[in-house]
Amino acid sequence: MTNTVSGANSAPTHSHAVNPDVLHPRLHELCHQVLTSSFGSTALMHALASGLSDVSSQLRGLPATEGRLIERGIQLIAGLNPELVVLTENIRLPVSKAALDVVERNDPRHYASLTLDADSGGRRGYTPDLIIVNRGTKVAHVVDVKRSLSSYDAVRLQELKKRMLAGALTVPDLLYQEHHRLSVEAVQVVILDAQNASRDASSGIWPVSDLDHLLEVEGAGKAIAYLRRSFQTAVEQVWREALQHYHQARELSSDERRAGAMPWADTQRHAPDKSRASDRDDRIVGAAGAGERPEIRIGFATLPTVRAQALS
Structure with missing residues (x-):
């Protein structure tokens, strides 16, 4: 991964930088790994079939999943700085x-x-x-x-x-x-x-x-913003897939119920009058069934002087 940003309008503040062409695919892969481990279309489809309580349980876990994703994203980007x-x-x-x-x-x-x-x-x-x-x-x-x-x-x-x-x-x-x-x-x-x-x-x-x-990596903040957008897009995709599969399953189930009912209906419609064909009753009924260290300083982290003045 390169330490420079091609075509930058100004000199980078830090000696290491994000290369989006290389990093973004890795962020997409990370998003897929984290999301599918806890929130998949199959599990969500089953929740939709079970009821609102199960769907709510699935959705409540998303904030924690996104939190883990951000932490792992920061860890991935930090790898661009060998001093960290x-x-x-x-x-x-x-x-x-x-x-x-x-x-x-x-x-x-x-x-x-x-x-x-x-x-x-x-x-x-x-x-x-x-x-x-x-x-x-x-x-x-x-x-x-x-x-x-x-x-x-x-x-x-x-x-x-x-x-x-x-x-x-x-x-x-x-x-x-x-x-x-x-x-x-x-x-x-x-x-x-x-x-x-x-x-x-x-x-x-x-x-x-x-x-x-x-x-100390140029573009790190933008990369995490990109990761969060990717996560939101992936969640919406999982939701659409789950709904599609759920509706398909319901339609298939309805078709199977109708297919199972038709032979019985046809037999009843075409069966002769019971008074004339009592000897066929049994056949009709049958068709219906299926070391020392230096002094340490502890405190809040502050932005560099130049950055702090700019913020004020």
């Missing part, structure tokens, strides 16, 4: 009461260099969707991907931020112990809004259009 390590497994972060107290009662500047042991335990925990480590900049991003933040009120969103920051305090130790001694100098939390409806760079809320900066 993307973690999706074994990344449950403990959230102890002590960590929450630190986050709730202190200014971020006061705990920016504090880290906690990853095995500190605690009943609560936080599992990010992704941890993206840039080996060049030695920055780890703890990423939570949201299809939309419109359903999050201020209190719920604030609680999510606290858990993410508290969990982030254990990330340096987790990376060093569990992931081949990866060493980082900063851990930043990011909440990605896939609908591009929210932006608060001071508290780590980014629209997915800013994914280019997170991955």
